[in-house]
Amino acid sequence: MVYATFLVSLTVILFVLNLIIGSVYIPIDQLIHSLSQTVNSQDPTALILLKSRLPQALTAILAGAGLAVSGLLLQTLFRNPLADPSILGISAGAGLGVAITLMLSGFLGNALHDLPGVIGNLTITLSSFLGAFVVLLIVLNLSFRIQNNAVLLIIGLMISYAAGACIDLLKFFSQKEDIYVYVMWGMGSFSNTSSGELSFMAPIVTIALGISLLLIKPLNILLLGTQYSTNLGLNLKSIRLIILLVTGLLTAVITAFCGPIAFIGLAVPHLVKGVVKTSNHAILIPSVIFGGASLALICNLIAKMPGFDGTLPINSVTSFIGAPVVIWVLLSKKNEKRF
Amino acid sequence: MKSVSNTSTIVLQTNELTIGYSGELGAEKYLHQNINLQIARGEFICLLGPNGAGKTTLIKTLAGLIKPICGTIKLNHLPIQSLSIQRIAKLISIVFTERLNLTDMTVYDLVALGRSPHTGFFGRLSALDHEKVAQAINDCGITHLKNRSLNQLSDGEQQKAFIAKALSQDTPIIILDEPTAFLDISSRIELMRLLKKLSIEKNKAILLSTHDLDLALRSADRLWLLAREQTLITGIPEDLILSNKFKNFFDKDGILFDNQTGAFSEHLTNLKTIRLIGNGLEFKWVQRALKRSGYQPTPDKGEFMEIEVSNETHGIYHVSHPNGSLTSLRTIEDLLSHLSVSADGIT
Numbered sequence A: 001m002v003y004a005t006f007l008v009s010l011t012v013i014l015f016v017l018n019l020i021i022g023s024v025y026i027p028i029d030q031l032i033h034s035l036s037q038t039v040n041s042q043d044p045t046a047l048i049l050l051k052s053r054l055p056q057a058l059t060a061i062l063a064g065a066g067l068a069v070s071g072l073l074l075q076t077l078f079r080n081p082l083a084d085p086s087i088l089g090i091s092a093g094a095g096l097g098v099a100i101t102l103m104l105s106g107f108l109g110n111a112l113h114d115l116p117g118v119i120g121n122l123t124i125t126l127s128s129f130l131g132a133f134v135v136l137l138i139v140l141n142l143s144f145r146i147q148n149n150a151v152l153l154i155i156g157l158m159i160s161y162a163a164g165a166c167i168d169l170l171k172f173f174s175q176k177e178d179i180y181v182y183v184m185w186g187m188g189s190f191s192n193t194s195s196g197e198l199s200f201m202a203p204i205v206t207i208a209l210g211i212s213l214l215l216i217k218p219l220n221i222l223l224l225g226t227q228y229s230t231n232l233g234l235n236l237k238s239i240r241l242i243i244l245l246v247t248g249l250l251t252a253v254i255t256a257f258c259g260p261i262a263f264i265g266l267a268v269p270h271l272v273k274g275v276v277k278t279s280n281h282a283i284l285i286p287s288v289i290f291g292g293a294s295l296a297l298i299c300n301l302i303a304k305m306p307g308f309d310g311t312l313p314i315n316s317v318t319s320f321i322g323a324p325v326v327i328w329v330l331l332s333k334k335n336e337k338r339f
Numbered sequence B: 001m002k003s004v005s006n007t008s009t010i011v012l013q014t015n016e017l018t019i020g021y022s023g024e025l026g027a028e029k030y031l032h033q034n035i036n037l038q039i040a041r042g043e044f045i046c047l048l049g050p051n052g053a054g055k056t057t058l059i060k061t062l063a064g065l066i067k068p069i070c071g072t073i074k075l076n077h078l079p080i081q082s083l084s085i086q087r088i089a090k091l092i093s094i095v096f097t098e099r100l101n102l103t104d105m106t107v108y109d110l111v112a113l114g115r116s117p118h119t120g121f122f123g124r125l126s127a128l129d130h131e132k133v134a135q136a137i138n139d140c141g142i143t144h145l146k147n148r149s150l151n152q153l154s155d156g157e158q159q160k161a162f163i164a165k166a167l168s169q170d171t172p173i174i175i176l177d178e179p180t181a182f183l184d185i186s187s188r189i190e191l192m193r194l195l196k197k198l199s200i201e202k203n204k205a206i207l208l209s210t211h212d213l214d215l216a217l218r219s220a221d222r223l224w225l226l227a228r229e230q231t232l233i234t235g236i237p238e239d240l241i242l243s244n245k246f247k248n249f250f251d252k253d254g255i256l257f258d259n260q261t262g263a264f265s266e267h268l269t270n271l272k273t274i275r276l277i278g279n280g281l282e283f284k285w286v287q288r289a290l291k292r293s294g295y296q297p298t299p300d301k302g303e304f305m306e307i308e309v310s311n312e313t314h315g316i317y318h319v320s321h322p323n324g325s326l327t328s329l330r331t332i333e334d335l336l337s338h339l340s341v342s343a344d345g346i347t
Helices: A002-020 A028-035 A044-078 A090-107 A117-145 A149-173 A176-186 A195-214 A216-222 A225-231 A236-258 A264-276 A281-303 A314-331 B055-062 B107-113 B127-139 B155-168 B185-201 B213-219 B237-242 B245-250 B280-292 B332-346
Strands: B010-022 B028-035 B038-040 B044-048 B070-075 B092-095 B173-177 B205-210 B222-225 B233-235 B255-258 B263-266 B272-278 B295-298 B306-309 B317-320 B326-329
Touching: A002 A028, A002 A044, A002 A281, A028 A044, A044 A149, A044 A195, A044 A216, A044 A236, A044 A264, A044 A281, A090 A117, A090 A149, A090 A176, A090 A236, A117 A149, A117 A176, A117 A236, A149 A176, A195 A236, A195 A281, A216 A225, A216 A281, A225 A236, A225 B092, A264 A281, A264 A314, A281 A314, B010 B055, B028 B055, B038 B205, B044 B055, B044 B185, B044 B213, B055 B173, B055 B205, B092 B155, B107 B127, B107 B155, B127 B155, B155 B173, B155 B185, B185 B205, B185 B213, B213 B237, B222 B237, B222 B245, B233 B237, B233 B245, B237 B245, B245 B255, B272 B280, B280 B295, B280 B306, B280 B332, B317 B332, B326 B332
Parallel strands: B044 B205, B044 B222, B092 B173, B173 B205, B272 B295, B272 B306
Antiparallel strands: B010 B028, B010 B038, B010 B070, B222 B233, B255 B263, B306 B317, B317 B326
């Protein structure tokens, strides 16, 4: 309970900090006043808040929570501490979708660059989602035929490599400007989601997180491996399908709107387990949801610290902040015997 | 095969069962055919056989984890094919050989998972569930470990935790695949005693595969002997010994089953005869040391060396040679080295 209160209040505090800190400082009293304004307000502070900071903070919360839960679910399913949302090749599929679109637009005479920014963004989002979704379908299809989880894991990795190779080839034949757009996309960002896009992303992520909370019992059983799970009456095939579907959907949607966000999905489950020290998913899943949201909010806060010119790429920040923290948690005395 | 067990207590029965697994392209590999078995409540059964005989395949088939190639398995008189895995989970619990590296899971958490087939959608434990978990932990004598993380336990303690998990699953049958494999000798004896106790006190049918012939012979109500390309042999240990089935089953070059002692011995050739006289505990161990070192002790007089062990002169062994010389030694180690030196001197 202590940890739960801590994680929830941490998320709330970080959320508020994300709203008030940025290139322009917004004091608390003004914040409350501005949030009551409508989107069409002429107040510049309200505009910054409602059009930029609020969607950005909400995106960070959704992306952080979604990726972290995906990571936890996959680590449990594959009983592998190295599993994360990118492991099934879904992020790579998203990347491939984006790369194909960018290169096609290059062939069509820079059609994408001529499009207004919003539609250009939407095109990238759609192609990313399509790429991720196609890979998800392939993985799901294979999961019907392959019993062995380790084999499925390796196939996911192979899909990643194959998609990566295709992306490299496409880059090789692409124009500089398109490669630049691709590289920027690959760095990840929480700031490209408009409130309209958010109204698409939020329900999907929320529903997926809700489903993950319904999986507490099967996830706990899965910790004992496939043999014990079957002996405890768990239908492995259907539970695996549900987990792949939930994590695949989360990864596809989040990657479509934010780009491939690295690290959070891998690190947050380890950080949380290092602190709460339980294998019970009834505690782990909520903790990981708030832990993921908090880490994403911290990283977003650092990325837009005043003093940096514009916003730093999220991926550099997540790994830069997260890696030392994970190492510190794993090396701490209490965790010595964990692995 | 005829059985004296009361049919109402039979919890598992096979009829003309063929086990094996499907290989590539749907080709099926048969391991054993025409298996007719039954398990009754409260029965403690040990499955013995060499590596690769198909013990694990048999166990997994009986537990519904592998489909039988043909024949039937009945659990509580119902064909296993007609039962859902949720239903089987309430009839058979298994302890596998596979070691799990479970970080952050306490013994209590693990045993609580054994309640899964009985709990609701979220796996929340009722007061009754908590009671059964505590009872199972207590029955296995690991109450003091209940809040310890599994990866901090010794092999024997972990094995007991998994047995407690199987107990809390509350099934009439518990199957264990080589539960003593990683354990030291005292943990093995302790574990067998625990399982035997559970089969009697909780009226559980317990089937375990093991390589511990000695322990199996001492504790099993019934033995199943399984070897490659051989029909499964079942019976109570004493019958199997007296009918020489046990001996024949394990007959291999250089290894002999002694029907007198119920133990295995290495068969040595070119034994040297030696006279051994005396009595008591020391006599017994000197005799054993001599046998191990390639001597055939005999109480009869003859043209060979003579060793005298007496209980009055504690720890002194008198060796007299055919040529009349006499030596006294304090330890069996000295005795054996003296014998080997003298033997070299003679030849």
